[in-house]
Structures are given as structure tokens and as C-alpha cells.
Amino acid sequence: MLNKDVVIIGGGPAGLTAGIYLSRAMFDVVLIEKMAHGGQIILTDEIENYPGFPDGIKGQELAEKMVKQAERFGTQLLFDEVTQIEKHKEGYLIRTWGEEILAKGIILASGAVPRKIGVEGEEKFTGRGVSYCATCDGPFFKDKVVTVIGGGDAAVEEGIYLTKHASKVFIMHRRDQLRASKLIQERAFSNEKIEIIWNALPEEIMGEKKVSAIKYKDKLSGDVKIHDTEGVFIFVGYTPASSFIDGKALGINMTDNGYITTEKNGQTTAEGIFAAGDVVEKNLYQVATAVGDGAMAAFNIQKYLEEKNNE
Numbered sequence: 295m296l297n298k299d300v301v302i303i304g305g306g307p308a309g310l311t312a313g314i315y316l317s318r319a320m321f322d323v324v325l326i327e328k329m330a331h332g333g334q335i336i337l338t339d340e341i342e343n344y345p346g347f348p349d350g351i352k353g354q355e356l357a358e359k360m361v362k363q364a365e366r367f368g369t370q371l372l373f374d375e376v377t378q379i380e381k382h383k384e385g386y387l388i389r390t391w392g393e394e395i396l397a398k399g400i401i402l403a404s405g406a407v408p409r410k411i412g413v414e415g416e417e418k419f420t421g422r423g424v425s426y427c428a429t430c431d432g433p434f435f436k437d438k439v440v441t442v443i444g445g446g447d448a449a450v451e452e453g454i455y456l457t458k459h460a461s462k463v464f465i466m467h468r469r470d471q472l473r474a475s476k477l478i479q480e481r482a483f484s485n486e487k488i489e490i491i492w493n494a495l496p497e498e499i500m501g502e503k504k505v506s507a508i509k510y511k512d513k514l515s516g517d518v519k520i521h522d523t524e525g526v527f528i529f530v531g532y533t534p535a536s537s538f539i540d541g542k543a544l545g546i547n548m549t550d551n552g553y554i555t556t557e558k559n560g561q562t563t564a565e566g567i568f569a570a571g572d573v574v575e576k577n578l579y580q581v582a583t584a585v586g587d588g589a590m591a592a593f594n595i596q597k598y599l600e601e602k603n604n605e
């Protein structure tokens with residue numbers, strides 16, 4: 295069994311920042327990530343609104359820099375999946391598939407996963423024309439027609455990115471106005487390869503072996519239409535990756551949607567458990583806010599551990 299001061303769960307910007315702060319302050323920290331360190335930013339082509347990079351930075355590159363910085367100060371990185379967190383007389387017992395770790399405190403920074411639209415064909419064609427990551431799968435659609443579903447920043451930005459590969463990008467949105475910020479909207483409106491299908495409610499993703507079309511309902515006319523497309527990129531928001539957390543048993547308050555509620559200092563309702571990043575209920579989900587949350591949680595868990603030590 296490993297013994298640690300703090301276990302950080304999740305290796306996105308929030309968790310990595312917490313790792314940098316805690317290990318730099320000489321705490322013994324392990325950061326557990328089940329997929330790839332960097333979190334959702336590695337699925338993003340370009341990040342333009344994170345300060346310090348006036349010309350923007352590739353998501354993958356920013357992730358690599360954050361990982362390097364955490365490792366430089368001694369954050370131990372573990373590739374594994376947390377299966378259970380239990381209370382223990384000395385703190386918490388964190389079980390993964392391969393390890394048991396006893397920690398005095400925890401920072402939950404497990405982020406969020408793409409939301410599904412829940413229509414017929416979505417699951418069946420995932421990896422066969424349906425994707426949730428434009429930077430990963432965009433190159434497979436060179437000179438093809440693709441359709442993005444959604445109307446927020448992610449859908450429109452990723453739609454713009456897809457024009458690098460596809461011959462035509464449709465953005466299928468369920469209303470008559472985009473939710474994305476004005477700057478991003480303007481870029482899409484002025485891009486000749488992008489066409490928006492307004493007031494469209496997706497009903498089915500169709501095809502034989504691969505995607506060939508989307509069936510949708512035109513909200514205004516009520517007509518059901520078939521829209522031919524070889525790729526369907528779904529960006530309709532995210533849901534928190536918190537299903538491994540037994541909020542009741544641990545005493546962590548969570549919203550009905552699975553977001554963790556925290557105090558301003560990042561503390562959850564459970565002693566010694568802090569949370570940061572996209573798994574937290576808040577009103578702005580950005581790399582900058584995730585980094586801020588990570589620093590805040592790290593600073594305050596330090597204070598908590600020091601006070602505990604002095605008891």
C-alpha cells in the first residue's frame with residue numbers, strides 16, 4: 295500500500311496545477327489519471343484564450359508543458375483508474391485497479407466527459423463516423439462532408455477546425471441562434487466551407503457499416519428530413535466525470551447532475567476532500583478557471599494538512 299499526503303484524481307489542467315503547487319511545497323503527492331495526462335485540452339486543436347500564449351497554443355503542447363512542470367517538482371504520475379474511495383481512520387483509502395493508496399487528503403479533479411445526444415445510431419456508429427473529438431478524427435474526413443451537432447463554443451470552434459480537412463462542414467443546431475461567443479460565431483459565418491442548419495433536432499444517425507446520413511426534424515415545419523453526411527461530430531456539452539464518487543458515503547454534496555459543490559476555497563463538504571476544475575459546479579468552464587481552481591485547492595489542502603498536523 296502507498297502512503298501519500300495527497301492523492302489528486304484527474305490529470306487535466308486543474309489536477310496538474312494542484313500537483314505543481316503541492317509538490318513544489320514539498321508535499322508527497324500522487325496524481326492518478328486513467329486516460330492521458332492533459333485532460334480535455336489534448337482534444338482541443340488550439341487554445342487562444344489562455345494567457346501567456348499571444349499566438350495561441352496547441353492543446354497537446356500546453357498539456358505536455360503542464361505535465362513536465364508537475365514532474366519537475368516531483369508529482370508522481372500514475373496511470374490507473376480510481377474504483378473506490380473509502381473513509382479511513384488516517385484519512386482516505388483510494389483503490390485503483392492496481393493500487394491501494396492511503397492519503398491524508400484528496401483533490402478531486404476528474405473533469406468532465408462529452409455528453410451524448412442519445413439518438414438511435416449514436417452508439418452503433420461511434421468510431422465509424424460518429425466522433426467526439428475533431429482533432430483526433432478530423433484527418434479521417436479529408437475532402438468529405440461532415441456535420442457538427444451543437445451550437446456552443448465547442449461545436450463552432452471544432453467546426454471551424456474541421457474545415458481544414460473536410461470539403462464542407464454543416465453545423466446542425468436545435469435553435470435559431472448559436473450559443474457560442476460572438477467572435478467565434480463571426481469566424482464561422484465568414485467561413486465559406488461552413489453552413490448552418492438551424493432549428494434541427496437530430497433523430498437518428500443512419501448508415502450501413504459507416505455513417506451516411508442524419509435524420510432530423512425541422513422544428514419550424516415539423517418535417518422530418520434526411521441530411522447526407524459521412525461524419526458526425528457531437529459537441530453538446532459535457533457531464534462531470536464523478537460516477538466513481540459515492541457522495542453519500544463520503545459526505546460530499548453533489549448536484550443532481552453529478553457536479554461537486556465546493557466552498558470558495560475548493561473544500562467540499564467532506565473533511566480533507568477538495569475539488570477543482572470541470573467536475574465542480576460553477577459558471578465558467580475554461581482552462582484558466584481550472585488552473586485557478588487547482589491552485590486554490592492545493593493551497594487550501596496544504597493549510598488543512600498543516601492544521602491537522604498541529605492538532
Ligand code: NAP
Pocket residue numbers: 343410411443444445446447448449451468469472473496529530531532578579580
Ligand atoms: P455548451 O456551451 O453547454 O453548449 C452546448 C450546445 O449543445 C448548445 O448549443 C446546446 O443547445 C446544444 N445541445 C445540448 N444538448 C443537445 C442535444 N441533446 N441535442 C442537440 N443539441 C444539444 O457546451 P460546449 O460548447 O461544450 O462548452 C462547454 C463550456 O466550455 C462552455 O462554458 C464554453 O464556453 C466552454 N468552452 C469555451 C471555449 C472557448 O472559450 N474558446 C471553447 C470550448 C468550450 P442550446 O444552445 O439550445 O442549449
